[in-house]
Amino acid sequence: NLRSAFLGEKNGICVSSIPITRVSLLRKAIECKESRIGKQPITVPSNVTITMEGQEIKVKGPLGEMALTYPREVKVDREESGALRVRKSVETRRANQMHGLFRTLTDNMVVGVSKGFEKRLQLIGVGYRATLEGKDLVLSLGFSHPVRMAIPDGIQVKVEENTRIVVSGYDKSDVGQFAATIRKWRPPEPYKGKGVKYADEVIRRKEGKAGKKK
Numbered sequence: 001n002l003r004s005a006f007l008g009e010k011n012g013i014c015v016s017s018i019p020i021t022r023v024s025l026l027r028k029a030i031e032c033k034e035s036r037i038g039k040q041p042i043t044v045p046s047n048v049t050i051t052m053e054g055q056e057i058k059v060k061g062p063l064g065e066m067a068l069t070y071p072r073e074v075k076v077d078r079e080e081s082g083a084l085r086v087r088k089s090v091e092t093r094r095a096n097q098m099h100g101l102f103r104t105l106t107d108n109m110v111v112g113v114s115k116g117f118e119k120r121l122q123l124i125g126v127g128y129r130a131t132l133e134g135k136d137l138v139l140s141l142g143f144s145h146p147v148r149m150a151i152p153d154g155i156q157v158k159v160e161e162n163t164r165i166v167v168s169g170y171d172k173s174d175v176g177q178f179a180a181t182i183r184k185w186r187p188p189e190p191y192k193g194k195g196v197k198y199a200d201e202v203i204r205r206k207e208g209k210a211g212k213k214k
Contacts, residue, residue, distance in 0.1 A: 038074075038099030042084040042107050045114045050084065052076065057106065061113025064154065064170040068105060073098045076106065084110075108172045118168035119179035120199035124188065128196075129162040137165070141186040141196070152178060164199075 044050060051058040055070040070076060073095035077085050086103040088095045111117070123130060129140045137157055139147040151157050155178055158166040165182065169175045179198070188195035190206040197203060 035096055035100035035103070038086055038088075038096075038103045040103065041079070042086075042103070042110055044082050044084060044110055048110055048114050050078065052078065059106075059109040059113050061110075061170070063113050063116050066109045066113060066171065068102070068109060070102055071098055074102050076102075112170040112172055116168055116170050117172045117175045118166055119175055121165040121167070121179060121182055121196055122199050123163040123165070123196055125186075125194040128186075128194075130159045130165050131162065132157065132159055137182070139182070139185060139196075147185050149182065 045061075048059060048061040051060070055072070055075065056067060057070070057076055058065065058067045073088065073090055073092065075087055075089050077087060079085055084106060086099060086106060088099050108117075123139075123141075125142065127140060127142065131138045133148075135151050137149045137151055137159075139149070141147060152174060154171055155167060155169045155174060158168075160166065167175055167179045167182070183196045183198065186195040188197040188201070188203050190204060193203050193205065
């Protein structure tokens with residue numbers, strides 16, 4: 001009985017046979033669509049000079065001069081209207097990623113050398129104040145000693161009413177980095193809102209224990 005149990009004859013067991021079919025894998029080619037940001041043209045103002053040599057582009061304007069080297073996946077062309085157009089050299093996923101990125105970087109350079117960028121910060125707190133001493137920004141943020149920060153080259157800093165700081169420059173990355181460094185010394189806390197915050201920053205306030213109802 002034990003031997004025939006495997007066959008399912010003497011014990012009345014019906015053994016069903018399932019046909020084995022071959023499973024074929026279908027490989028689908030990855031379609032790299034053109035980036036919506038990358039395909040937009042870059043308008044060049046009349047006061048900006050563009051110089052292109054191979055994969056390198058130099059942008060010069062009234063506020064400064066910047067250069068950028070493109071990877072082999074993308075290239076930049078200048079149209080008859082004077083606008084710049086970033087294009088893909090190959091059809092790969094990396095080229096699609098680089099397309100939008102380097103279009104944004106190129107546009108930031110054109111805007112930076114012609115108009116510039118700025119970040120505004122505000123000091124909130126009793127005794128919090130900022131002053132300029134030569135090429136240094138001095139902050140009083142409640143520590144035992146004032147915070148002294150050297151202003152990098154290419155960055156301009158203005159202090160308004162001792163509690164408002166304006167950081168400006170032609171390099172968007174440097175402006176954002178220096179503003180973030182200032183804020184890092186005393187980030188705004190969520191209970192009373194004291195600290196250094198961006199002018200357009202919204203702080204989510206929390207209710208302290210004393211303010212909670214029993």
